[in-house]
Amino acid sequence: MFNDITKPPLPLPTTQLTELEPGLSIVLPLSRRGHGPGLIILVPDTDQSLAIIDGVPSQMIKWAEEGYTVVEIQRRALITGAREVLTKAIQALESCDKCDPKDKVGLISYDPELWNYVAPTLPSVSTIVAGVVYSHVSDSSSLESAVVPVLRHTAGKKPGTVERQDLVKSFYYPNAKSHHFAGPFQDQFDYWAESVSHTRTLQFLKPIMNGPYFDLETIWEEHTYYEFADRSVEHTMSTMVDQPYVNHVPTLTGGIGREPLSNFYRHNFIFNNSDDTDLELISRTLGIDRVVDEFIFKFTHDKELDWLLPGVPPTNKHVEVPFTAVVNIRGDRLYHEHISWDQGSVLRQVGLMPEYLPYPYALPDGSKPAPGKQFEYRVPVAGIESAEKMRDRNSVASNQMFQYRLREVPE
Structure with missing residues (x-):
């Protein structure tokens, strides 16, 4: 990328x-x-x-x-x-x-x-x-x-x-x-x-x-290079304005301001990524002051990634997950990033998302499970299929989850 x-x-x-x-x-x-x-x-x-x-x-x-x-x-x-x-x-x-x-x-x-x-x-x-x-x-x-x-x-x-x-x-x-x-x-x-x-x-x-115009793609590529290839906190921060912020939406991680964000990069992000981390760009949209990327984030969960899976010990599973980055660039330096991803897909791929979970409510018609039983719903979350579908729209058939149903099982 x-x-x-x-x-x-x-x-x-x-x-x-x-x-x-x-x-x-x-x-x-x-x-x-x-x-x-x-x-x-x-x-x-x-x-x-x-x-x-x-x-x-x-x-x-x-x-x-x-x-x-x-x-x-x-x-x-x-x-x-x-x-x-x-x-x-x-x-x-x-x-x-x-x-x-x-x-x-x-x-x-x-x-x-x-x-x-x-x-x-x-x-x-x-x-x-x-x-x-x-x-x-x-x-x-x-x-x-x-x-x-x-x-x-x-x-x-x-x-x-x-x-x-x-x-x-x-x-x-x-x-x-x-x-x-x-x-x-x-x-x-x-x-x-x-x-x-x-x-x-x-x-x-x-x-x-007539401007000023800046090469937003090059600025964003420079920033990601220092994050993932060079792994330099100082160089990464040099690509950003004086008071930047990063918001990783699913896990509420990141930082607001130069000192908190530098601390996040140093202790929770740049050096906490797996050595085989790779970004596969799927689409890029350029605006007057921002870049919007869709990409697949690929890694082996061989260390604790506390920005992505906080509190989860390594499972050594290979993961490929769809990400979206909305990156605001002010002039020729980054101002903020909003990064979102399919957290359910991450959990499914590392084996921590069960196929069924309890459904603790009565049905719309008021019926409840029989004595000694409970309802379970099939969790509408895909694993690596999400990344495969993003990469190739024909790789996975659409609408398969429409067939998901509740089931009644012993408590």
Whole structure:
């Protein structure tokens, strides 16, 4: 699944922020590439521009990790004069040697009021080529129009009828209470709604701004190489952003943040895999900021794999099990992995999943087992057949489990 990686990993970039004036600051790209196009973000007043709390970064850090040269304009700076402060932001990007290219700048407003300050000035700023605004459905009629393509992230349910507007694309977030769903470090922040909106913003901005684009396959292959072939915790962590997380869903294992995740890799994962571990790639889907893999994880259970079979001594059984990995990549480094697999198939293949288990309920018609007997159900779990079916759709006949039935046996 992974290619041979011969070059050592690039060092982790460090945050370099310059305050231009109160409420106006610039941070350099935090991708390993080290340079990227300009992005202006409009945010409420904050003293947490560089914060990362519980693995959640500020907007400024998040976009710098995506490879952008980011200028943050806070409300206190913007209300002194939108045109003047926007001009200063553009000048800061033009004079920054890490901002490349300089002629296509994006604008994101995390507050509809701040958007309305800036939108009327955009005709005079030719380098701003696209805008993104967060708002609530109640703000829709009052949002200022713009002369550039605009993406709207709107909290609330989509109206029954929506007037189509030239240059405007809209997404709705029905469970979000306000535009604050995209602002970290406060009660209304919605991690997953913001994450979806972030991906949509990347999909919107990158074609207009011509990037930055990264080779997501190579980044993912590099990471898996260091995990399974090189078995280097340090090199593995160098492929990830400052506050990554890994979630192995079936066993609730992994880590959130650099120190816990490094500890997990060192003591529970990288060195706990069998020597014959192999990954057979079945399918791969590439998105604007993520890779989704289906693969077969193959190993001999000759040691305790506590991330996969915690507390289970070695059975020396060979196992082949379907896995799915959803890997979010921020810029040119991994941010998070959600890994899922068929845990029932693992247990069946190591001989720890019985064919039948007790069914402790009455049947739908109310009938119960006869005295001295009990119902058992045939466990709807396949063994290696799951991997074989993933590998070759014709290897195992479909729908055989439809024939499974309860049985009545002595207690």
